Amino acid sequence: MELVLDIKDLVVHYETEDADVAAVNGISLAIGKKRTLGLVGETGAGKTTTALSIMNLVPDPPGVIKNGSITLAGNDVLAMNDEQLEAMRGNDVAMIFQDPMTALNPVMTVGEQIAESLELHQNMTPEEALEKAKEMLKLVGIAETRAYDYPHQFSGGMKQRVVIAIALACSPKLLIADEPTTALDVTIQAQVLELMKDLINNRDMAMLLITHSLGVVAEVCDDMAVMYAGRIVEKGTVDDVFNNMRHPYTEGLFNSLPNLKEQGEMLEPIKGLMPDPADLPPGCAFAPRCPYATEACTAAVPELESVDGSATHFVACQAYSRPGFALRRNKDGK
Amino acid sequence: MANNPLLVIENLTKYFNTAAGQLHAVDGVSFTLEEGKTLGIVGESGCGKSTTGRCILKLIEPTSGKIIFQGNDITKLSRREMRPLRQKMQMVFQDPFSSLDPRQTVMQLISEPIIEHNLIKGKEAIEARTLELMRTVGLAERYVNVYPHELDGGRRQRIGIARALAMNPKIIVCDEPVSALDVSIQAQILNLLKQLQKDLGLTYIFITHDLSVVKYFSDDIAVMYMGTMVEKAPASVLFKNPLHPYTKALLSAIPLPIVGKDKPKRQVIKGEITAPINLPDACRFMKRCDCPVAGVCDKGNPVLRELEPNHFVACSCLK
Numbered sequence: 001m002e003l004v005l006d007i008k009d010l011v012v013h014y015e016t017e018d019a020d021v022a023a024v025n026g027i028s029l030a031i032g033k034k035r036t037l038g039l040v041g042e043t044g045a046g047k048t049t050t051a052l053s054i055m056n057l058v059p060d061p062p063g064v065i066k067n068g069s070i071t072l073a074g075n076d077v078l079a080m081n082d083e084q085l086e087a088m089r090g091n092d093v094a095m096i097f098q099d100p101m102t103a104l105n106p107v108m109t110v111g112e113q114i115a116e117s118l119e120l121h122q123n124m125t126p127e128e129a130l131e132k133a134k135e136m137l138k139l140v141g142i143a144e145t146r147a148y149d150y151p152h153q154f155s156g157g158m159k160q161r162v163v164i165a166i167a168l169a170c171s172p173k174l175l176i177a178d179e180p181t182t183a184l185d186v187t188i189q190a191q192v193l194e195l196m197k198d199l200i201n202n203r204d205m206a207m208l209l210i211t212h213s214l215g216v217v218a219e220v221c222d223d224m225a226v227m228y229a230g231r232i233v234e235k236g237t238v239d240d241v242f243n244n245m246r247h248p249y250t251e252g253l254f255n256s257l258p259n260l261k262e263q264g265e266m267l268e269p270i271k272g273l274m275p276d277p278a279d280l281p282p283g284c285a286f287a288p289r290c291p292y293a294t295e296a297c298t299a300a301v302p303e304l305e306s307v308d309g310s311a312t313h314f315v316a317c318q319a320y321s322r323p324g325f326a327l328r329r330n331k332d333g334k
Numbered sequence: 335m336a337n338n339p340l341l342v343i344e345n346l347t348k349y350f351n352t353a354a355g356q357l358h359a360v361d362g363v364s365f366t367l368e369e370g371k372t373l374g375i376v377g378e379s380g381c382g383k384s385t386t387g388r389c390i391l392k393l394i395e396p397t398s399g400k401i402i403f404q405g406n407d408i409t410k411l412s413r414r415e416m417r418p419l420r421q422k423m424q425m426v427f428q429d430p431f432s433s434l435d436p437r438q439t440v441m442q443l444i445s446e447p448i449i450e451h452n453l454i455k456g457k458e459a460i461e462a463r464t465l466e467l468m469r470t471v472g473l474a475e476r477y478v479n480v481y482p483h484e485l486d487g488g489r490r491q492r493i494g495i496a497r498a499l500a501m502n503p504k505i506i507v508c509d510e511p512v513s514a515l516d517v518s519i520q521a522q523i524l525n526l527l528k529q530l531q532k533d534l535g536l537t538y539i540f541i542t543h544d545l546s547v548v549k550y551f552s553d554d555i556a557v558m559y560m561g562t563m564v565e566k567a568p569a570s571v572l573f574k575n576p577l578h579p580y581t582k583a584l585l586s587a588i589p590l591p592i593v594g595k596d597k598p599k600r601q602v603i604k605g606e607i608t609a610p611i612n613l614p615d616a617c618r619f620m621k622r623c624d625c626p627v628a629g630v631c632d633k634g635n636p637v638l639r640e641l642e643p644n645h646f647v648a649c650s651c652l653k
Binding site for chain 2: 043155156186188189190212215218219239243253267269270
């Protein structure tokens, strides 16, 4: 399979005067053409830092990419100079942010905003770019005539469509979407997810979707990786992870969801809180919250290992070295 | 206890005057709520669910309608007359980051309502009550002198809940109490609210856009659309047998965390909510509905009718 993005052993720290914050601690990810990878985790897991690294946009200082390689469409992102990065951002890779209200320029028409990157990256004349901008609007389900309107004249869902049109205008190879539908209402979220799924398929792109919602992952992703405290604890196809999950943290996330439960039953939240990334516990970072943890878990950081020899499904959990170990969920046959 | 409800809302309306015309934020909402029960109010942004919650607590004055609390009509009460009642009607807000004074410690935050309403006298008694409240909501005693910015969202929301509980309320209006929190923390707060209801006999009005949360939590669920209630039913009934086309679409739009053959097919509705200004006399959902009937749906905005026992729907097309 042709890889659009290949991240190997990425380590990113934020070094401030008070602390050395270990935001990303050695993650490896790959996304192939027409595939969508969901990166799941809670606030502070390092999802957004990972995404920013791909565009080499980690704020420096305090952010430092300490180790690893990022290959985007065959090019080494971390070796690029500023000029090459400028050419790459918005052209080969585009990003959609959570909040469409603040991602748009309030004093430019949406047509101009879509045309801007086309003029810059594809050397189009302003007239050509505006024509293409109208085409893009049509593609995301907005009437061409609205190209002359300003962002405040659009609703939240429409603004996010405009942001998608801007991101896709230059036909990027990779689209990074950071919580693209979190700020939208549920019926509008459904519309936008549907649109994104179609566009990825029809335009031969790849997508990295960052979200905390397992429902959204089930809806649009092919593969997924679960992040905890800057590490990937489990990855695989969505079928692997949803129907055959192996990591205790993944199990905890699913147990916390209200919609699977019958009414009246108590939810089973994960006890405690995510550890402070400036002061990670030794060994497995999830061990202090893990219902299955033993002393062996604090001895060393577990490596991602294949689940039963699977080529797609990997889990980083020391407990599987114990004979007969299984998650409660898998034992009960739920 | 059906003949002795804690709260009765009759035909509640709230109109705002805007430059574009009169905005019908809440338009003829009625329901009754028995003690110890939970009513979930669901809907998308701008449907009037928060305005309804605020009108019930008289944080904003309703335009018309009646609010009857414990048998007394409180609609026309002045701010001064409302003051003793405030103790019994509390609110928990969405954002635990902006709803707490950043310059007060946890002790000050939780004891403030006790002192303000003169519930307990004497410094020691107030401190003891504050610590008791902290235990009730699961805040460790070591946090007593810290400031909100030192705490995560879940703990801050626990402070918000403790402040509401300080008054020994009868009813708490929870406006999106877990929307700003991560899933694992969300579950902790939902469990806490549920436990408190069991222990203290609280009545909740639970306002949220997240249908999965209300399903878990509510006895009855009311679905709002553009200021009106379009469907109201016991939670289990609403999820199993939704009747209004909007409720169906709303349920179908939830992204379910299921992969594989059990995954239900999704139905995506077209269009968006528009502001309820200068409304024609027709069904407000008609423009987005996939089965509008000419000559029926454009003749008057339908009112709630009881189509099955305890299952109310506002749709002219349904018999």
